[in-house]
Amino acid sequence: MAKITEVVDMEKQGGVAVIMINNPPVNALSVGVRKGMVDGMKAAGGDDSVKAVVIACGGRTFIAGADITEFGKAPQEPGLDVAFDLIENSAKPVIAAMHGTALGGGLETAMVCHYRVSTPSAKFGQPEVNLGLIPGAGGTQRLPRIVGVQKAIDLCAGGGQIGVEEALKEGLIDEMIEGDLVAGAVAFAKKVIAEGRPLRKIRDRNEKIEAAKGKAEIFAEARKAYGKSKRGFEAPQANIDAVEAAVNQSFEDGIKKERELFMKLMTGSQSAAQRHVFFAERECAKIPDVPADTPQLPVNKVGIIGAGTMGGGIAMNCANVGIPVKIMEVNQQLLDKGLGVCRRNYENTASRGRITMDDVEKRMSLIKGTLTLDDFADVDMVIEAVYENMDLKKEIFAKLDKICKPGAILGSNTSGLNINEIASATSRPESVIGLHFFSPANVMRLLEVVRGEKTAKNVIATSMAFGRRIQKIPALVGVCQGFVGNRMLRQRGRETQKMILEGALPQQIDKVIFDFGFAMGPFAMSDLSGLDIGWKRGESKGETLRDRLCEAGRLGQKTNAGYYDYQPGSRTPIPSPLVEKMIKDYAAEKNIPQRAITDDEILEKSLYPMINEGAQILEEGIAIRPSDIDVIWIYGYNWPIYRGGPMFYADLVGLKKIYDKMLEFQAREGDIWKPSALLEKLAKEGKGFKDFRR
Numbered sequence: 001m002a003k004i005t006e007v008v009d010m011e012k013q014g015g016v017a018v019i020m021i022n023n024p025p026v027n028a029l030s031v032g033v034r035k036g037m038v039d040g041m042k043a044a045g046g047d048d049s050v051k052a053v054v055i056a057c058g059g060r061t062f063i064a065g066a067d068i069t070e071f072g073k074a075p076q077e078p079g080l081d082v083a084f085d086l087i088e089n090s091a092k093p094v095i096a097a098m099h100g101t102a103l104g105g106g107l108e109t110a111m112v113c114h115y116r117v118s119t120p121s122a123k124f125g126q127p128e129v130n131l132g133l134i135p136g137a138g139g140t141q142r143l144p145r146i147v148g149v150q151k152a153i154d155l156c157a158g159g160g161q162i163g164v165e166e167a168l169k170e171g172l173i174d175e176m177i178e179g180d181l182v183a184g185a186v187a188f189a190k191k192v193i194a195e196g197r198p199l200r201k202i203r204d205r206n207e208k209i210e211a212a213k214g215k216a217e218i219f220a221e222a223r224k225a226y227g228k229s230k231r232g233f234e235a236p237q238a239n240i241d242a243v244e245a246a247v248n249q250s251f252e253d254g255i256k257k258e259r260e261l262f263m264k265l266m267t268g269s270q271s272a273a274q275r276h277v278f279f280a281e282r283e284c285a286k287i288p289d290v291p292a293d294t295p296q297l298p299v300n301k302v303g304i305i306g307a308g309t310m311g312g313g314i315a316m317n318c319a320n321v322g323i324p325v326k327i328m329e330v331n332q333q334l335l336d337k338g339l340g341v342c343r344r345n346y347e348n349t350a351s352r353g354r355i356t357m358d359d360v361e362k363r364m365s366l367i368k369g370t371l372t373l374d375d376f377a378d379v380d381m382v383i384e385a386v387y388e389n390m391d392l393k394k395e396i397f398a399k400l401d402k403i404c405k406p407g408a409i410l411g412s413n414t415s416g417l418n419i420n421e422i423a424s425a426t427s428r429p430e431s432v433i434g435l436h437f438f439s440p441a442n443v444m445r446l447l448e449v450v451r452g453e454k455t456a457k458n459v460i461a462t463s464m465a466f467g468r469r470i471q472k473i474p475a476l477v478g479v480c481q482g483f484v485g486n487r488m489l490r491q492r493g494r495e496t497q498k499m500i501l502e503g504a505l506p507q508q509i510d511k512v513i514f515d516f517g518f519a520m521g522p523f524a525m526s527d528l529s530g531l532d533i534g535w536k537r538g539e540s541k542g543e544t545l546r547d548r549l550c551e552a553g554r555l556g557q558k559t560n561a562g563y564y565d566y567q568p569g570s571r572t573p574i575p576s577p578l579v580e581k582m583i584k585d586y587a588a589e590k591n592i593p594q595r596a597i598t599d600d601e602i603l604e605k606s607l608y609p610m611i612n613e614g615a616q617i618l619e620e621g622i623a624i625r626p627s628d629i630d631v632i633w634i635y636g637y638n639w640p641i642y643r644g645g646p647m648f649y650a651d652l653v654g655l656k657k658i659y660d661k662m663l664e665f666q667a668r669e670g671d672i673w674k675p676s677a678l679l680e681k682l683a684k685e686g687k688g689f690k691d692f693r694r
């Protein structure tokens with residue numbers, strides 16, 4: 001093999017030049033790869049003994065896209081367009097040989113080749129939309145010319161992938177290669193030469209886009225559908241615009257339109273936020289003092305205590321990936337109820353065609369009920385998911401200590417209690433860890449892994465890996481009241497409660513938060529989860545507004561009344577004149593002056609105390625890095641991805657501005673608004689959380 005650049009080699013195999021890219025981990029189109037393709041194509045073009053070219057990759061995948069780390073930096077020559085021109089206009093056939101995931105710029109590279117072959121397991125997609133972008137190297141113009149308009153919209157605006165079967169059917173690939181891919185691609189290239197097959201250019205093929213010409217309704221419908229499913233995101237709409245340009249404009253004009261849209265998104269805040277989240281998610285897996293090669297413990301059997309909503313959801317997560325689970329309840333009735341809910345959830349998923357009834361049975365067969373903790377003697381990990389009561393949890397952990405085998409991980413799904421205290425009930429605090437799932441546990445992707453003072457490193461490493469295995473995004477945090485997510489949420493709750501007593505209505509606050517991009521505002525959220533969580537009827541004396549709502553039987557959606565009214569069977573909140581009156585009466589009784597509160601103030605008072613708390617959390621070392629806090633809020637609380645998480649958002653707003661606002665509120669309302677030392681320091685130094693180093 002002759003080296004062309006550090007990351008690209010070329011060799012001749014009987015008249016076929018094989019350009020081999022080796023740019024781990026995912027063969028991204030970094031400058032060395034682009035240069036290698038350019039020089040390789042030039043060398044092949046000038047060599048009379050070369051009759052065809054194969055472009056292939058070493059390692060785990062074909063090119064998985066442009067090198068995202070280069071985005072936002074000064075461009076380095078040669079650009080991708082130079083390589084693409086050489087490939088597409090080559091006088092010798094060029095064949096892409098794909099394995100793994102041919103994504104983004106990878107699929108675009110394949111689409112400028114004249115032919116495409118792949119392994120049976122290869123996958124293809126244009127996931128740029130997930131980074132707040134559109135394909136920027138012809139993907140929106142070439143893809144509809146092969147797979148048709150609707151499929152191209154779905155792939156570009158939806159960001160999904162297709163497999164080989166569909167790719168063959170649509171003509172995205174010409175042949176599937178069993179066995180050695182490069183050998184198969186070379187044989188295919190020889191066939192192309194021998195048969196004198198034409199140098200096909202996708203850009204010249206219009207048959208699949210003809211029918212959609214001038215049909216604005218196709219695109220209007222797509223815009224509407226994606227406007228709903230991807231509310232607030234700019235990129236899906238831009239992807240649809242670009243595909244529409246492919247249909248209605250010349251190829252050259254379509255490419256111009258694509259570039260224009262790509263550059264607009266690339267320099268905008270949404271893509272910056274989404275790219276931040278891409279790296280934040282991966283960074284979150286890295287723990288400075290627990291290296292990636294820390295030995296892990298086996299997790300082949302899991303025991304769950306409590307078959308309620310959380311316990312059941314956690315059991316489903318395990319069964320989904322084939323881990324057998326024993327789930328314990330205090331009586332048969334509760335156990336049957338919990339198992340029934342799991343089955344119904346699975347059956348609902350099957351009725352939507354996402355899994356088969358066979359899968360339902362297979363998964364349910366992995367979840368076994370029990371009424372005694374003694375059955376947990378052989379499990380590798382226990383996850384306790386009973387209600388939040390320290391005494392009860394300690395009693396359970398003391399029992400587990402006696403029953404479980406040495407080395408078993410003892411996890412608690414507490415949403416805020418002290419893990420060190422729970423661990424103190426055992427003789428093996430090194431095995432105790434917090435595994436905080438988010439409701440509904442079978443849906444929400446976040447797992448807060450809570451490290452106790454004595455938790456062993458291999459227990460942390462195993463718990464993080466277990467989280468990824470059950471398809472969660474684990475984030476490691478330290479012990480404090482409410483950990484990271486709930487501790488910050490409490491700040492927002494405090495201020496939004498205050499604001500309704502000062503004159504804002506629940507619906508006004510909810511609208512501001514909804515328009516910011518959350519799925520719902522805090523009051524609709526309270527109604528969904530139930531106002532009576534932690535409320536005790538016997539002890540309630542109408543001291544708080546919540547007490548009064550609960551005493552009036554307004555417990556939330558379950559009673560068709562909470563902060564809002566609900567029609568029976570409907571989840572749509574209807575503003576309630578009665579609640580408005582209750583709020584006003586309460587405020588009058590407490591002598592709380594009423595005023596008009598602007599939407600801007602609502603947003604600032606909802607988000608800034610959370611950001612300040614995030615800074616405090618960083619200062620205390622409870623979270624490893626600001627981006628971990630972003631991951632927690634995105635995957636645990638539906639913070640809009642296109643706003644990058646609270647700490648990223650704070651940097652966008654500017655820490656100085658937030659700091660000044662906090663001081664203004666502090667002067668008016670007291671020390672509850674005192675900025676944290678870290679916020680103050682960064683703001684005064686003109687820095688952002690992105691500059692935070694421990």
Ligand code: 3HC
Pocket residue numbers: 025026028061064065066067068069101103104105106108127128131134135136137139279282283
């Ligand atoms: N550029 C730079 N680095 C990348 C990258 C890319 N396109 N894709 C992945 N990486 C890095 C990751 O950050 C990670 O780095 P780390 O080990 O230091 O944390 C490493 O590669 C491995 O990535 P994963 O952990 O995600 O590995 P997986 O095996 O789980 O997944 C993958 C592989 C499916 C390829 C996944 O990495 C992925 O989806 N990558 C992004 C694909 C993408 O969005 N492509 C489009 C890019 S934009 C584009 O092409 C524009 C074009 O139109 C001009």
